[in-house]
Amino acid sequence: MPKRTTLTYSSEDAPEVAGDQLHVYYCKYSGRHVLTTNCNLSRAPKRRTDGSTVLDTAAYTYKLYTVDGGIKVLKRKSGEIEKQYRQNAGKLPIAYRSEPEGRFLYLLKDSVTAQSLLDGERGGRDKPPVPPCILPIDNNTTQISLEIDDRADRPEIIKVSADAVRIAITHGIAHEAAGEEALDFMRSVLGVRLGQLSLMRGESTRHKLVLVKDLAPAVAFDKLQAQLNKQKAL
Incomplete structure (x- = not known):
């Protein structure tokens, strides 16, 4: 029901x-x-x-x-x-x-x-809170929930919401290189080494979990927001 x-x-x-x-x-x-x-x-x-x-x-x-x-x-x-x-x-x-x-x-x-996140100031001087799709799973690992759109013109971040970080990749979701492309894109956005990242299965083919070592959730969120703002400025 x-x-x-x-x-x-x-x-x-x-x-x-x-x-x-x-x-x-x-x-x-x-x-x-x-x-x-x-x-x-x-x-x-x-x-x-x-x-x-x-x-x-x-x-x-x-x-x-x-x-x-x-x-x-x-x-x-x-x-x-x-x-x-x-x-x-x-x-x-x-x-x-x-x-x-x-x-x-x-x-x-x-x-x-009491402050809507839809308002322009996003809580005045305070930064918006880290959404629950980005969370710590131990002392040095952050988990990021991804929702992946495929066959895009270029890899990009589409949206950061409470449920997932939605990204686009150029390969089809079933292509063997799709996971590699998603990881490489996240590596460049987060500014980490590829060895710090691992990709896990999610709830469906389009939902994945990225584990990031030695990067705090707040730092990961700031970098994702910075990339999103950079794309909007283009």
Whole structure:
């Protein structure tokens, strides 16, 4: 069954909020509008277990623009089993409840921002956050999720999103040289040696995982963004 979009309002028992300021929050990685509420999340309490921001839906009015993210079962360090009824922005988890209709909505740590990534300033002086498609897998290795378009006029970066770094290569995706071309292009963009890179299978033929040794995720993201900006200037 397709996932349903959730437009959730607080209960009728919520207090009167006429005149209160509304706060708009966006997914920190995709820039999607995910929540409007009269609660200032910067002043809301944090859950000790995972640092999530706690929104009391009986005390504040709110509206979610999310989809059902399913149930996530976690085992805490204490040994306790916890169920999270999650809400997603696309594939990205944004919030959860501990019960299907629970009073408290937990916004995952670093999942939302009051500044849209679609805005020109991208959070003012701060750099945009590293998207989840670029992540550390150990102390000295970064994993980059690739989505590959083939038979292009030249290799290039098309887009950097939360889900993947989308690139184009000149060979057909099934050609034996396609993987080599993708790696060589990433080598030139990231400014690393070919020996620092390895290409792994992904979810499909067009999805690959690139492992980069001795390059931090933030540095990799900056180099990818620089290449994208360079292409736009041509």
